[in-house]
Amino acid sequence: xxxxxxxxxxxxxxxxxxxxxxxxxxxxxxxxxxxxxxxxxxxxxxxxxxxxxxxxxxxxxxxxxxxxxxxxxxxxxxxxxxxxxxxxxxx
Numbered sequence: 001x002x003x004x005x006x007x008x009x010x011x012x013x014x015x016x017x018x019x020x021x022x023x024x025x026x027x028x029x030x031x032x033x034x035x036x037x038x039x040x041x042x043x044x045x046x047x048x049x050x051x052x053x054x055x056x057x058x059x060x061x062x063x064x065x066x067x068x069x070x071x072x073x074x075x076x077x078x079x080x081x082x083x084x085x086x087x088x089x090x091x
Contacts, residue, residue, distance in 0.1 A: 012062075013062070013063060014066045015061070015062040015063075016060075016062035016063075017061065020061050020063065021058060022057075022060055024056075024060055025053055025054050025057035028053040028057065030052050032049055032050075032053065044079065047051045048077065048079055048080045051072070051076045052076050052077065053071045054075055055070075055073050055076070056073070078091060
């Protein structure tokens with residue numbers, strides 16, 4: 001149990017307080033869900049945008065200089081780019 005507490009304490013420093021982060025992230029997701037194109041997105045695009053909003057929440061509520069947050073944003077966007085390229089026959 002002390003390992004979990006230690007991990008959570010570390011994450012609090014980089015990710016911010018969980019309840020605050022959750023509130024910010026859910027607000028971002030709500031805004032996205034209420035846009036005109038949300039219904040046209042495929043599951044991969046939806047998941048990528050939701051994960052990107054999650055990472056934005058960590059940046060805004062936690063340590064904005066934590067490099068992993070920014071790399072994760074790029075990673076989720078690139079997963080969608082790769083999927084789009086495959087669907088067009090590009091590798």
